[in-house]
Amino acid sequence: MSNDNLIETDVLVIGGGPAGLAFAIHYADLSKKNNLPIKVMILEKAAVLGNHTLSGAVMNLKNISQLLPDVDLTTIPTQTPVQQEEILFLTKKNAFALPFHPKAMSNKGNHILSLGAMVRWLGQIAEQKGVEIFAGVAGHEPIFENGKLVGVFTGASGLDHEGKPMANYQPPTEVRAKIIILAEGSRGHLTKKLIEKYSLAQDKNPQVYSLGVKEVWEVPEGAFLQGRVCHTLGFPLSSDQFGGGFVYGFSKTQVVIGFCSGLDYSNPAFDPHGALQMYKTHPRIAGIIKNGKLIKYGAKNIPEGGLFSLPKLYHDNFMLIGDAAGMVAMPSLKGIHLGIKAGMTAAQAAFEAIKAQDTSKETLSLYEKLFKDTPEYRELYASRNFRQCFTSNLYFGFLKFGINLITGGRGLSLSGKSKLEADYKHCETASKDNHLPKVAFDNKMLFDKEADLFFSGTKHNEEQPCHILISSRDTCVDCIERFEAPCQHFCPAQVFELSRDAQTNKGKIILHPSNCVHCKTCDIKDPFQNVTWVPPYGADGPQYDNM
Amino acid sequence: MNIIICVKQVPDTSEVRIDPVTNNLVRDGVKSIVNPFDMYAIEEGLRLKEKFGGKVTVLTMGPPQAEAALREAISLGCDEAVLVSDRAFAGSDTLATSYTLSKAIEKIKDYDLIICGKQAIDGDTAQVGPGIAATLDIPQINYVRKVEEIKDQTITAERVTEEGYEVIQSTLPCLLTVVKEINNPRLPSLKGKMKAKSAVIQVWSAADIAAAEDRIGLKGSPTWVLNIFTPPPKPRGKIFEGEAQNSVNQLVESLKGIIH
Numbered sequence: 001m002s003n004d005n006l007i008e009t010d011v012l013v014i015g016g017g018p019a020g021l022a023f024a025i026h027y028a029d030l031s032k033k034n035n036l037p038i039k040v041m042i043l044e045k046a047a048v049l050g051n052h053t054l055s056g057a058v059m060n061l062k063n064i065s066q067l068l069p070d071v072d073l074t075t076i077p078t079q080t081p082v083q084q085e086e087i088l089f090l091t092k093k094n095a096f097a098l099p100f101h102p103k104a105m106s107n108k109g110n111h112i113l114s115l116g117a118m119v120r121w122l123g124q125i126a127e128q129k130g131v132e133i134f135a136g137v138a139g140h141e142p143i144f145e146n147g148k149l150v151g152v153f154t155g156a157s158g159l160d161h162e163g164k165p166m167a168n169y170q171p172p173t174e175v176r177a178k179i180i181i182l183a184e185g186s187r188g189h190l191t192k193k194l195i196e197k198y199s200l201a202q203d204k205n206p207q208v209y210s211l212g213v214k215e216v217w218e219v220p221e222g223a224f225l226q227g228r229v230c231h232t233l234g235f236p237l238s239s240d241q242f243g244g245g246f247v248y249g250f251s252k253t254q255v256v257i258g259f260c261s262g263l264d265y266s267n268p269a270f271d272p273h274g275a276l277q278m279y280k281t282h283p284r285i286a287g288i289i290k291n292g293k294l295i296k297y298g299a300k301n302i303p304e305g306g307l308f309s310l311p312k313l314y315h316d317n318f319m320l321i322g323d324a325a326g327m328v329a330m331p332s333l334k335g336i337h338l339g340i341k342a343g344m345t346a347a348q349a350a351f352e353a354i355k356a357q358d359t360s361k362e363t364l365s366l367y368e369k370l371f372k373d374t375p376e377y378r379e380l381y382a383s384r385n386f387r388q389c390f391t392s393n394l395y396f397g398f399l400k401f402g403i404n405l406i407t408g409g410r411g412l413s414l415s416g417k418s419k420l421e422a423d424y425k426h427c428e429t430a431s432k433d434n435h436l437p438k439v440a441f442d443n444k445m446l447f448d449k450e451a452d453l454f455f456s457g458t459k460h461n462e463e464q465p466c467h468i469l470i471s472s473r474d475t476c477v478d479c480i481e482r483f484e485a486p487c488q489h490f491c492p493a494q495v496f497e498l499s500r501d502a503q504t505n506k507g508k509i510i511l512h513p514s515n516c517v518h519c520k521t522c523d524i525k526d527p528f529q530n531v532t533w534v535p536p537y538g539a540d541g542p543q544y545d546n547m
Numbered sequence: 548m549n550i551i552i553c554v555k556q557v558p559d560t561s562e563v564r565i566d567p568v569t570n571n572l573v574r575d576g577v578k579s580i581v582n583p584f585d586m587y588a589i590e591e592g593l594r595l596k597e598k599f600g601g602k603v604t605v606l607t608m609g610p611p612q613a614e615a616a617l618r619e620a621i622s623l624g625c626d627e628a629v630l631v632s633d634r635a636f637a638g639s640d641t642l643a644t645s646y647t648l649s650k651a652i653e654k655i656k657d658y659d660l661i662i663c664g665k666q667a668i669d670g671d672t673a674q675v676g677p678g679i680a681a682t683l684d685i686p687q688i689n690y691v692r693k694v695e696e697i698k699d700q701t702i703t704a705e706r707v708t709e710e711g712y713e714v715i716q717s718t719l720p721c722l723l724t725v726v727k728e729i730n731n732p733r734l735p736s737l738k739g740k741m742k743a744k745s746a747v748i749q750v751w752s753a754a755d756i757a758a759a760e761d762r763i764g765l766k767g768s769p770t771w772v773l774n775i776f777t778p779p780p781k782p783r784g785k786i787f788e789g790e791a792q793n794s795v796n797q798l799v800e801s802l803k804g805i806i807h
């Protein structure tokens with residue numbers, strides 16, 4: 001690699017979500033205060049900041065005011081204070097309000113907002129503070145030297161389907177930094193490599209995930225109160241499945257409808273996108289959107305394993321923050337303010353390390369030490385065994401959750417640490433019993449994947465190597481035989497198509513990578529771990545703007 | 548070889564929505580992009596520079612925001628950028644625009660080749676490129692799909708016609724307008740994006756390019772737009788099928804009906 005393609009900086013942040021931006025802002029502030037040069041750079045794979053951001057989002061704003069004490073928080077776009085909240089248990093036709101509202105789930109004082117809009121807002125502030133942000137650039141490959149991470153390569157472009165350079169070939173850029181911050185969000189592909197290489201998840205529970213599938217609807221005024229937050233349990237999931245729906249009154253005429261499905265389900269035919277469509281057939285939900293119009297669609301994973309699934313947060317020259325590390329508090333399903341806090345504490349550690357010219361793991365351990373002393377860490381601690389309660393049965397889960405509340409989160413296990421199993425290990429053999437009731441798609445209220453996908457705005461350069469890597473096509477044959485290709489169901493963007501030979505009935509998977517919305521479910525849930533997600537060309541992918 | 552590329556910033560039509568109530572185009576919040584055809588012009592300019600050396604200057608006329616289009620061109624590898632921007636240019640039609648860009652090109656001086664996209668997607672007139680060549684009084688080759696050779700101050704290129712293609716040779720300096728088939732544009736690298744961020748964009752006013760007052764802006768724009776409409780599609784041609792002798796006779800008969 002010629003030096004022509006080399007960039008050097010002090011701190012390189014991979015991912016411009018709330019965690020990465022909070023890190024960069026706080027790092028810039030600390031450097032400025034101490035008259036040190038501000039050399040921090042963010043790479044974000046979305047074409048525009050916020051375009052790959054998808055959240056609820058009901059947000060606790062307290063850490064934004066810590067991060068930006070001098071900024072008027074009413075300038076955050078799209079925010080609306082929570083006015084009303086409820087938790088409903090749905091049967092097929094009815095809805096019952098939960099008689100109590102667990103304190104850990106209360107949203108009093110929180111705000112409903114578009115995280116994408118907030119991320120763009122934070123991005124402007126960061127740039128004013130001297131942070132260099134490059135959108136449309138993905139971190140592709142880690143660079144190691146003497147066994148230590150020293151930078152990343154961005155992706156090359158101008159490659160044909162086989163990966164051979166064409167006339168418009170552009171080589172990767174090599175970015176070297178003293179410290180690298182992994183803020184890639186859930187199931188980051190560089191993060192995954194680093195966790196493996198340095199065994200950062202040793203002795204931890206494996207991470208487990210939920211796939212959140214979300215739509216934004218324009219509705220007539222009065223259809224759903226602005227500022228209302230509704231969470232639901234039950235329909236359309238059976239009682240052995242973890243998950244639930246959410247409906248947020250985003251503005252007078254916009255409502256957010258989403259459904260999160262725990263990926264530890266075992267029915268290979270289960271379809272998280274189908275679950276959202278089925279959810280909308282419930283009279284309670286259908287009533288809200290019946291005169292409305294779909295305006296946006298998207299899907300993204302949430303790491304839900306909690307404290308015991310957090311890997312070690314640092315190593316020589318790098319730190320993990322936010323969803324990349326799995327910092328989501330359950331059962332409130334909140335990660336934004338945790339990511340911001342993690343970003344701030346990591347910035348403190350990075351600043352000290354750069355100042356001392358020592359970026360070893362010993363110095364960076366300050367990050368974990370500081371983070372353990374935050375209210376956000378205590379939030380994770382309090383719910384440390386939450387997700388473990390719900391691995392078999394919803395009702396039994398509530399019983400265990402109740403015991404958890406009484407024992408201060410400890411539960412009944414002797415060690416105080418309940419175990420989890422990776423999502424991909426849950427998969428039953430395919431049979432007729434697996435088949436789920438069919439949704440009557442009308443593409444007015446109930447959208448099939450293809451129609452919904454249009455509203456994600458996703459697009460990919462057609463001329464590039466496929467970014468969904470399949471390790472072994474033979475394994476696909478086994479998988480089709482045993483499980484009837486769960487990928488065709490779990491992918492919310494119809495990237496995987498099972499095609500059968502008319503004569504032999506032999507199955508084959510056909511890929512449509514340009515449909516991908518970067519949710520990473522395939523990387524997580526494939527029962528043989530046969531699929532690896534890598535970033536396509538920079539700027540490719542969904543165009544979420546306000547999700 | 549020094550190359551000038553003319554680009555235009557246009558609204559991203561893939562994002563333009565129609566207001567269901569007023570039926571007007573909703574341009575609010577719509578991203579601006581470099582006119583897609585101009586991306587092929589940029590790519591061709593860069594490839595020629597890679598082959599023959601020299602410098603690529605990218606030029607646009609537009610409001611201050613049009614600077615973004617120039618930065619994008621720099622991120623792809625263009626060396627210099629000029630924005631001609633002045634309130635006096637407001638309301639320019641294709642004639643005034645051609646004149647203004649020509650004046651800027653005269654100020655840039657030393658050029659061998661000017662490359663434009665075949666047309667802009669927001670107006671579809673395809674007049675500015677040819678207009679520049681006419682104003683500068685230099686030869687032009689339009690709808691170029693391939694540059695075959697550049698040698699001894701002459702260029703040989705293939706241009707697309709409705710029936711096929713023509714091979715045209717011209718002396719330099721010369722202006723080309725290019726079609727999509729000519730190449731496959733590159734994507735910016737991080738290094739390129741970084742250069743673009745810190746690049747200095749020269750901004751020239753009407754006075755800087757010594758533009759005559761009555762030839763720019765509304766004053767210099769004789770075009771009157773009466774109506775904008777989609778032309779009706781060409782009717783399908785008639786196909787005479789069957790045995791050769793028979794269809795030839797039929798063809799002759801029907802031609803007799805048209806030609807008296």
Ligand SMILES: Cc1cc2nc3c(=O)[nH]c(=O)nc-3n(C[C@H](O)[C@H](O)[C@H](O)COP(=O)(O)OP(=O)(O)OC[C@H]3O[C@@H](n4cnc5c(N)ncnc54)[C@H](O)[C@@H]3O)c2cc1C
Nearest residue numbers: 015017018019045055056058139185212322323334335336
């Ligand atoms: C459906 C759903 C609902 C949620 N609801 C809430 C809620 O109501 N309240 C709440 O507090 N939290 C909620 N969360 C969680 C919250 O959204 C996350 O915790 C939060 O977004 C984490 O921030 P982050 O910066 O760590 O990651 P992200 O927001 O995921 O940002 C990571 C960024 O990194 C980029 N990136 C990834 N890899 C690369 C790479 N290799 N190179 C360059 N860029 C890269 C991505 O494009 C992305 O922009 C919800 C999540 C989901 C999915």
Ligand code: SF4
Nearest residue numbers: 491516517519520522
């Ligand atoms: S291919 Fe994988 S990452 Fe892309 S949308 Fe489908 S499941 Fe998600």
